[in-house]
Amino acid sequence: MNIDLDHPPSSSRHYHLPNTAQKLSKMTGVNPAIFQDLQARVDEDTAVRDELKDIIAALEKQNRNVSFVLSRAHSTPVANLPEIIEAAKEPIGNVVATVSKLSEAASKMPYYKFNNMWSRQVQGAVEGLLFWGWLGGYKYEGGQVKCGQLLTIEDLGEILHVPVNLKDRDEFHLSLEEYLQSLISLVEELTRLARNAVTLGDYERPLLINQFVKDLHAGFQILNLKNDSLRRRSDGLKYRVKDVEDVVYDLSLRNLVPKKEEQT
Amino acid sequence: MADGKPEQPPSRFSAMFEGFRKELDEHHDRRERTIKASRDITAASKKIIFTLQRVRNVGQPVPAFVNKNNAPYWKIIEDQYKGIAADLQGLNAYRYSHNITGGNQEFMEALSFQHYLETQSVIPQEEAQAKIAAMGGEAGTVSLTPDDFILGICDMTGELMRFSVTSMATNGKLPAGTPAAPNKRVKQEASSEDINDKMDIDEEPSPSQGSQKPRTVLDDLRAIRLQLEMFEAPLGSKFQHELVTKKMPVMRECVDKVEKALYGLTVRGSERPKGWMPDMGGGRQAEVESY
Numbered sequence: 435m436n437i438d439l440d441h442p443p444s445s446s447r448h449y450h451l452p453n454t455a456q457k458l459s460k461m462t463g464v465n466p467a468i469f470q471d472l473q474a475r476v477d478e479d480t481a482v483r484d485e486l487k488d489i490i491a492a493l494e495k496q497n498r499n500v501s502f503v504l505s506r507a508h509s510t511p512v513a514n515l516p517e518i519i520e521a522a523k524e525p526i527g528n529v530v531a532t533v534s535k536l537s538e539a540a541s542k543m544p545y546y547k548f549n550n551m552w553s554r555q556v557q558g559a560v561e562g563l564l565f566w567g568w569l570g571g572y573k574y575e576g577g578q579v580k581c582g583q584l585l586t587i588e589d590l591g592e593i594l595h596v597p598v599n600l601k602d603r604d605e606f607h608l609s610l611e612e613y614l615q616s617l618i619s620l621v622e623e624l625t626r627l628a629r630n631a632v633t634l635g636d637y638e639r640p641l642l643i644n645q646f647v648k649d650l651h652a653g654f655q656i657l658n659l660k661n662d663s664l665r666r667r668s669d670g671l672k673y674r675v676k677d678v679e680d681v682v683y684d685l686s687l688r689n690l691v692p693k694k695e696e697q698t
Numbered sequence: 699m700a701d702g703k704p705e706q707p708p709s710r711f712s713a714m715f716e717g718f719r720k721e722l723d724e725h726h727d728r729r730e731r732t733i734k735a736s737r738d739i740t741a742a743s744k745k746i747i748f749t750l751q752r753v754r755n756v757g758q759p760v761p762a763f764v765n766k767n768n769a770p771y772w773k774i775i776e777d778q779y780k781g782i783a784a785d786l787q788g789l790n791a792y793r794y795s796h797n798i799t800g801g802n803q804e805f806m807e808a809l810s811f812q813h814y815l816e817t818q819s820v821i822p823q824e825e826a827q828a829k830i831a832a833m834g835g836e837a838g839t840v841s842l843t844p845d846d847f848i849l850g851i852c853d854m855t856g857e858l859m860r861f862s863v864t865s866m867a868t869n870g871k872l873p874a875g876t877p878a879a880p881n882k883r884v885k886q887e888a889s890s891e892d893i894n895d896k897m898d899i900d901e902e903p904s905p906s907q908g909s910q911k912p913r914t915v916l917d918d919l920r921a922i923r924l925q926l927e928m929f930e931a932p933l934g935s936k937f938q939h940e941l942v943t944k945k946m947p948v949m950r951e952c953v954d955k956v957e958k959a960l961y962g963l964t965v966r967g968s969e970r971p972k973g974w975m976p977d978m979g980g981g982r983q984a985e986v987e988s989y
Contacts, residue, residue, distance in 0.1 A: 463819040463875075463913055464921035469929055472823060472844040480932045546792035586714065599721070604789040610721055649709035656715040660726050 482543050486551055489539060493532045493555045499525040500562035507569055508630040512639070515579045519571045526566065529559050533594045537606040545604050553612060560590055560608065560616035565623050568646075582642050584650075587613045611664060614654075618667045621647050625674045628681045637690045640681045651675045728785040732794045735778040736801030742771040742778075743804040747857055750811050754865060756915060757818040757875045775805060776833040783834035791841050796936075799846055805830070806842070806850020811857045818875050818913065820922065823847050845937040848929060852945035855922055859952035862915045863959050872960055875912040916960060919953050 503522045510518055536552060563585060566572070570579030572589065591598035591608055600607040624643045631639040651671045659665035685691050749767045753760050778801070786794055806826060813821040826847060831839035865873045926949060931938035 463817075463918050464925060465820060465822070466925060468820055468822050469848075469925040472847060473929060475844050476930070476932060483932060544792045545789060546795070584711065600789060602788075610718060614718070649711050652709035653711040653715035656712065657719050658723055658726070 479543070479547075482539075483548065483551065485539055486536070486548060489532060489536045490552045490555050493529065493536060493552070493559060496525060496528045496532055497555060497558035497562055500529055500559075500566070504562060504565050504569070507565075508627060509634070511634050512579065512581065512636060515569055515581075516574070516576070519566070519569065519574050519579065522566055522571060526563070526571075529562065530594055533559055533596060537596045540606040545600075545606060549609070553609075556608065557612050557616050557619070559594070560612060561619040561623070563590060563593060564616055564620040568620065568624065581639060582646055584646070614657075614664055615667065617650060617654075618664075618671060621650055621671055621674050625677045628678045632681060632685065637685055638692050640678065640685060641691065644678045644682050647671075647675050647678050728790065729794060729797055731785055732782050732797040735782040736798045738778045739775050739801030740804040742774040743801075743808040746771045746808040747811055750808070750815060751857070751860055751864065753815050753861075754869065754873070756815055756873050759816055760812065779830055779833040779840055780835050780837065783837035783840055786840050787838045795841065795843060798840060799843070799849075802830075802840070802842055802846035803850040803853060806847055807853040807857065810851060810854045814854070814858065814918070815861075818918065820851065845931075845940075848926070848931075849937075849940060849945055851922065852926060852941070852949045855919060855926075855949045855952045858915055858919050858922075859956050862919070862956045865915075866959050866963055870963070872914045872916055872956075872963070874914040916953075916956050919956055923949065923953050 500522060503518060503525055506518055506521075507515065533556070536556075540548065540552065567583050567585035567589070568581060570581050570583065572583060572585060572593070585593075587598045587608060587610065590613065594608065597605060597607040598613075599610050624647055628640040628643045631637075631643075651674075654668045654671055657668075659668060682691070746768045749764050750760065753764060782798070786798065809826055809829060810821045813819070813825075823842070823844070827839070827842045830842055834840055862872055865871070926946065929941075931941050
C-alpha cells in the first residue's frame with residue numbers, strides 16, 4: 435500500500451520516475467505518478483492532522499477543568515465569587531497556552547481546511563471564558579465582583595492572544611460563528627444560574643440575567659441566519675429567555691424582587 | 699426578523715450584532731453564489747459527457763460535432779468559474795470548498811473523459827488545475843483539491859464503462875488504441891502523453907514494446923482501478939468515507955461490467971454473424987445502459 439511517501443510533491447516529478455514506473459506508464463496510459471503526487475499531498479495533510487489532534491485533545495481536557503471550577507458558581511453566593519475567580523486562574527492560563535499552541539500549528543495550513551477539527555474545542559474554551567467574564571473574572575482587581583459583563587470577540591482575542599474574525603489573511607483565528615455559538619451556550623449557563631441564584635437566596639442576579647439574556651436574544655434577532663446549526667441553536671434562545679422570565683415572575687409574585695430594581 | 703426590533707428597545711448589544719449581520723450576510727451570499735455555480739457546472743458537465751458518449755474511437759481528437767455541440771457548455775463552465783473565482787480566494791478557498799466540490803468533481807469527470815478519449819491517458823492533476831485556473835481569469839483560480847480529482851476520476855470510470863459497453867454492443871469489439879506500426883505508436887504516445895522525447899528514445903529499443911497489442915479501454919480501466927485501490931485517503935475524513943462507501947464500490951462494479959461484457963463477447967462473439975448483437979441478455983444490457 436505504500437506509494438512512495440517520501441517523494442516531495444512537485445509538478446515535474448513524474449518525469450523522473452524510476453524506470454519500471456515509466457514502463458508501466460507507457461504500457462497502460464495510466465501514469466502512476468499522477469496518483470502518487472496526490473497521495474503525497476494527502477499524506478502531508480494527515481501529518482498535520484496528527485499534530486493537531488494531540489493539541490486539541492489537551493484543550494478539551496483543559497476546558498473541562500475550567501468548567502469544573504466555574505460550575506461551583508452555581509452554588510456560591512456572590513460574596514464568595516472571588517475565590518472561584520482565583521481558582522479559575524490556573525486552568526484558564528492552561529487553556530490560553532494551549533490555544534496559542536493550536537494557533538501556531540494550525541496556521542501552517544489553510545484555516546478552513548481543518549477548522550472543523552478544533553471548532554468544538556475552541557467554542558468550549560470561549561464558553562468558559564464568557565461565563566468567567568460574566569462572573570466578573572476579566573480584569574478583576576479584587577474586592578466585590580461585578581457580574582454581568584459580556585466579553586466581546588475582541589476581548590476574547592486579547593485574552594487568548596489570537597486574531598479574531600480574520601478576513602484579509604489565512605491564519606488561525608477565532609471565527610464569528612464560534613463566538614456566536616458560545617454566546618448561545620452562555621445564555622444556557624446563565625438560565626441555570628438564574629434558578630440556582632434564587633436557591634441561594636440571591637434575588638438580584640435573576641433580574642440581571644433576565645436583562646442580559648433579553649439583550650442577547652434581541653441581538654440574535656438582528657442576524658439573518660440561514661438554516662444551519664447556528665440557526666437551530668439560536669431558535670432555542672427564546673425558551674431560555676422565557677425560563678428566566680418565569681424565575682423573575684415567581685419572585686415578583688412573592689414580592690421578593692428587590693425594590694431598587696425596575697420590574698419587567 | 700426586522701419586525702422583532704421595534705417591539706423592544708434596542709438592546710445594548712445592537713451595534714455589535716448589526717456588524718455581525720453584515721458579515722454573515724456577505725458569507726451567505728458568497729456561499730450561495732458558489733453553490734449555484736457548482737450546480738451549473740455540474741449540469742453543463744453532464745451534457746458534455748453525454749455528447750462524448752457518442753464518440754466511438756480512442757486516441758484521436760474527438761469528432762468535430764462533439765466540439766461543436768459542447769462548445770456552449772464549456773463556455774457555461776468557464777463563465778461560472780470566472781464568476782466565483784473572486785469568492786474563493788485566500789482564506790475563502792477552503793471555506794467554500796465543500797460547496798464547489800460537486801461541480802469540481804463533475805467537471806473533472808468531463809475533462810478527464812475527453813482527455814482520455816483523445817489521448818488514451820489520465821489527465822495529470824496539474825493540467826486539470828491549470829484548465830480551471832485559465833477559466834478563473836484575473837480573479838485567480840478555484841482550487842481543485844486532491845479529493846475533487848480522485849473522486850472525479852472514480853466517476854470517470856463509469857463513463858469508460860458505458861463507452862466500452864456501447865462500443866462492444868455496436869461494433870462488436872472493445873475500443874483500443876490504434877493498432878498501428880510499432881514506431882508510429884510510440885510517436886503517437888509521445889505527443890499525447892506529455893512525456894519527454896528523451897524517454898521515448900530510451901524506450902524504443904525495448905523489443906517487447908513494439909510487438910505489443912494495442913491497449914484496450916479495459917486495460918486502462920484495470921490500471922486506474924489499481925491506482926485507486928492503492929490510494930489512501932486520510933483516515934476518518936469525509937473524503938475517505940465518500941471514497942470507501944460510495945465511489946470505490948461503484949468503480950469496481952464498472953470494471954466488472956466491462957469484464958463480464960468482454961467475457962460474453964469472447965465466448966460467443968466468434969460465432970456471431972455480422973450485425974448480430976453480443977448476447978449479454980436483454981436484461982443485463984438494459985441494466986448496464988441505465989446505470
